Amino acid sequence: xxxxxxxxxxxxxxxxxxxxxxxxxxxxxxxxxxxxxxxxxxxxxxxxxxxxxxxxxxxxxxxxxxxxxxxxxxxxxxxxxxxxxxxxxxxxxxxxxxxxxxxxxxxxxxxxxxxxxxxxxxxxxxxxxxxxxxxxxxxxxxxxxxxxxxxxxxxxxxxxxxxxxxxxxxxx
Numbered sequence: 325x326x327x328x329x330x331x332x333x334x335x336x337x338x339x340x341x342x343x344x345x346x347x348x349x350x351x352x353x354x355x356x357x358x359x360x361x362x363x364x365x366x367x368x369x370x371x372x373x374x375x376x377x378x379x380x381x382x383x384x385x386x387x388x389x390x391x392x393x394x395x396x397x398x399x400x401x402x403x404x405x406x407x408x409x410x411x412x413x414x415x416x417x418x419x420x421x422x423x424x425x426x427x428x429x430x431x432x433x434x435x436x437x438x439x440x441x442x443x444x445x446x447x448x449x450x451x452x453x454x455x456x457x458x459x460x461x462x463x464x465x466x467x468x469x470x471x472x473x474x475x476x477x478x479x480x481x482x483x484x485x486x487x488x489x490x491x492x493x494x495x496x
Contacts, residue, residue, distance in 0.1 A: 330458045331478040332451055339458060341448030346473050350375075350464045351446040355408060355431040358417035363431055365468065372495045373464045374405045374488070377449045377457040379479055381411045381419045381430060385459070389482050390425055396489060397427045403492055408443050410434045410456050433457060449475065459483065463491045471495060 328343060329336040344351060352365045368375075376393065378386040386409070393405045405428045409416070416430040433443040433450075441457075444450030449458045461483045463472035472491030474483050 328448065328475075330451065330475065331480075332454060332458075333480075337454060337458075337479075338452045339448055340450040340452050341445055343448030343475065344446075344462060344470055344473065346470050348470050350462065350468045350470055353433075353443040353446045354435065354440075355433050355443050356413050356435065357429070357431055358413050358420065360413050368406060368464075369404055370466050372400075372403045372466065372492060374403065374492065375443075375447070375462045375464065376405065376407045376483070377433075377444065377447065377460045378407060378409045379451075379454075379456045379459065381407070381409050381416060385480055385482055387419075387423065389459075390419075390428060390430070391423060392482070392485060394423075394425045394428045396485070400489075400492055400496060402496055404429065406431055408433050408457065410441065410444070451479075461488055463488065463495070465495055 328339045397405045408431045410433050413432050433441050444457045449460045459476040459479050461474050465471050
């Protein structure tokens with residue numbers, strides 16, 4: 325089996341895990357919300373959900389992506405969007421307030437007690453040597469089955485929003 329990689333600052337960066345493909349059940353995970361509470365797949369609800377992993381909420385592309393999700397989700401009744409990064413919970417809270425991000429939920433894959441990166445390992449989007457998450461998106465249906473997935477080859481580029489939104493609209 326070949327190693328999965330993404331372009332990280334011009335070099336091929338290996339990812340941990342095999343990833344989660346379309347048609348597979350979304351794996352469980354434990355992340356931390358902005359108030360330091362642990363959250364799992366069950367805490368994301370049962371409707372149509374978008375999970376987006378980003379390297380760091382404080383970078384330009386991650387900021388643009390998160391703001392775009394925040395604007396788009398208003399037009400998608402019953403859809404929840406979760407942006408996951410390894411940023412610390414206080415940084416996520418600060419970012420959401422400063423960026424006026426109110427419709428997207430930002431979660432941290434950083435577990436201060438164990439050092440685990442549960443989401444990144446479960447979804448196969450953790451960049452092994454950087455310890456950050458690659459840019460990727462998953463659309464998960466009410467049955468917890470992945471209906472759309474994109475692992476963005478170049479971490480400096482946004483996901484294909486047209487394909488993502490098309491997949492979401494088929495489910496609502």
